[in-house]
Amino acid sequence: MGILRKKKHERKPSFKSVLTAILATHAATFLLLIAGVSLAGTAAAFIATMPLFVVFSPILVPAGITTGLLTTGLAAAGGAGATAVTIILWLYKYLTLT
Structure with a gap:
């Protein structure tokens, strides 16, 4: 018996799908950056205000x-x-x- 191979129908991605993928990648990167900055700021504020919480x-x-x-x-x-x-x-x- 021979090996049956199916032909793959290759389609080129459309310009719209490529542009969507690029914009989604940029948006996700930006949101991850904002999340990291927010987390770092929250941690710094927590460390700075902890003595006040202990005293009060x-x-x-x-x-x-x-x-x-x-x-x-x-x-x-x-x-x-x-x-x-x-x-x-x-x-x-x-x-x-x-």
Whole structure:
């Protein structure tokens, strides 16, 4: 038995696909550069401010807990209010259309 070989249909890439690949490569490189600079800046800021966090931790920890509780309460109140308005609007439409 002989070896069967399939002919490959070679197509040349279009100008649009080549241009798209080049632009996508440049965009990805730029975004990776921005991510690296952002990470380096965040690390430097973290290192610079760590002594302040250690010194002020007796104040910052209770303030953070309080802020978290207040944010949670406001989010819960907003969600409950939005749900109540939705139910009232649904009930109004249900009663006026039937």
